[in-house]
Amino acid sequence: xxxxxxxxxxxxxxxxxxxxxxDATLERIxxxxxxxxxxxxxxxxxxxxxxxxxxxxxxxxxxxxxxxVVEGSHLLVFxxxxxxxxxxxxxxxALIAEERGVEPASLESYRHTIAETVARLSTPEAxxxxxxxxxxxxxxxxxxxxxxxxxxxxxxxxxDPAALDEVLGLPERGLRSAVVVTLGYRDLETDWLAxxxxxxxxxxxxxxxxx
Amino acid sequence: xxxxxxxxxxxxxxxxxxxxxxDATLERIxxxxxxxxxxxxxxxxxxxxxxxxxxxxxxxxxxxxxxxVVEGSHLLVFxxxxxxxxxxxxxxxALIAEERGVEPASLESYRHTIAETVARLSTPEAxxxxxxxxxxxxxxxxxxxxxxxxxxxxxxxxxDPAALDEVLGLPERGLRSAVVVTLGYRDLETDWLAxxxxxxxxxxxxxxxxx
Numbered sequence: 063x064x065x066x067x068x069x070x071x072x073x074x075x076x077x078x079x080x081x082x083x084x085d086a087t088l089e090r091i092x093x094x095x096x097x098x099x100x101x102x103x104x105x106x107x108x109x110x111x112x113x114x115x116x117x118x119x120x121x122x123x124x125x126x127x128x129x130x131v132v133e134g135s136h137l138l139v140f141x142x143x144x145x146x147x148x149x150x151x152x153x154x155x156a157l158i159a160e161e162r163g164v165e166p167a168s169l170e171s172y173r174h175t176i177a178e179t180v181a182r183l184s185t186p187e188a189x190x191x192x193x194x195x196x197x198x199x200x201x202x203x204x205x206x207x208x209x210x211x212x213x214x215x216x217x218x219x220x221x222d223p224a225a226l227d228e229v230l231g232l233p234e235r236g237l238r239s240a241v242v243v244t245l246g247y248r249d250l251e252t253d254w255l256a257x258x259x260x261x262x263x264x265x266x267x268x269x270x271x272x273x
Numbered sequence: 274x275x276x277x278x279x280x281x282x283x284x285x286x287x288x289x290x291x292x293x294x295x296d297a298t299l300e301r302i303x304x305x306x307x308x309x310x311x312x313x314x315x316x317x318x319x320x321x322x323x324x325x326x327x328x329x330x331x332x333x334x335x336x337x338x339x340x341x342v343v344e345g346s347h348l349l350v351f352x353x354x355x356x357x358x359x360x361x362x363x364x365x366x367a368l369i370a371e372e373r374g375v376e377p378a379s380l381e382s383y384r385h386t387i388a389e390t391v392a393r394l395s396t397p398e399a400x401x402x403x404x405x406x407x408x409x410x411x412x413x414x415x416x417x418x419x420x421x422x423x424x425x426x427x428x429x430x431x432x433d434p435a436a437l438d439e440v441l442g443l444p445e446r447g448l449r450s451a452v453v454v455t456l457g458y459r460d461l462e463t464d465w466l467a468x469x470x471x472x473x474x475x476x477x478x479x480x481x482x483x484x
Binding site for chain 1: 275276277280281283284285301303304305306307308309310312314316318319320321322323324328348350368369372373402405406407409410411412413414416417418421428430441442446452469470471472473474476478479480481482483484
């Protein structure tokens, strides 16, 4: 029940009040992202945390000057890996072997399956799209975790990815932004959306039964 | 804390024990999907619930005979809308106007913004990719909700979308499958993955700081 209370409480906050999300709260929200599942467990993205006011100000033009960028306290930039190939698959196999105490050779058929999937992602765009889906899954968990902490979170797709990447130096890290979440606290005085009814399609348009 | 306990408890269950998820529990999990945010609030997907053993058996070949399909009790097929255009945008405006008791004319600038975005999605593939991201976000909330209900949920990308769509009659509904979640309960006797340590990249590979 607490989950549904939280999901009803959350909304795409348009104006925030400048109060900073405490470090411990932020870390719990990020834990949810870290635990998110992903295709084959490859987690082909990083979450870039932007928390100084100076750097958020520098990001703002690339975010089309939306006020949450500076009125919130943190940006979480979900950024896909530019490189998704055999090197990353081998790193994952080494990690699994170490964490579970098994021989790498015992993972050979698993490695082969992942390598085949990854090989089919033959263009940078295909890799980005695939990785972005995984990032959106993690974003769903972040939005849920934030709501349960009573932290406001605004998912933002309206930005100039190339400009944001440049401000944050993402290309040098092999990263490319896919979507942003701003964390902070709603400003009930200024947010026109704060008091409005949540709107969703009728439940039977979203949830349908197979016959 | 309860959230993190749930996210640590969950894993991509490979074998399930046939026990059925109670209807009330299922509905609470689906509520989380229904409340998921989406780009502009357009929710451009449906979640097709497959719950009879007969129909799940018929789906199994398209799911490459993975056992969870019949050992779980429900498939949730996240399926994107084939049609995402002005008609859907107008429907959304009518819904918002009604739910919030405002004049449709007051939403004109919002309608225009969405219509522009949607118009840029000029191919069926572009629409599917965009809608699939939104569906993955909702899937993140479903996986979280299921874990908090102590229901096992396996996200599944390994299936033949065209074959599954045909079995379920999705083209006739204007839908196209993007990803599947199976719900059920883990079988600790037969699931080789049940006892294994969860593996994630080191936290500082997933969570990085902007400088």
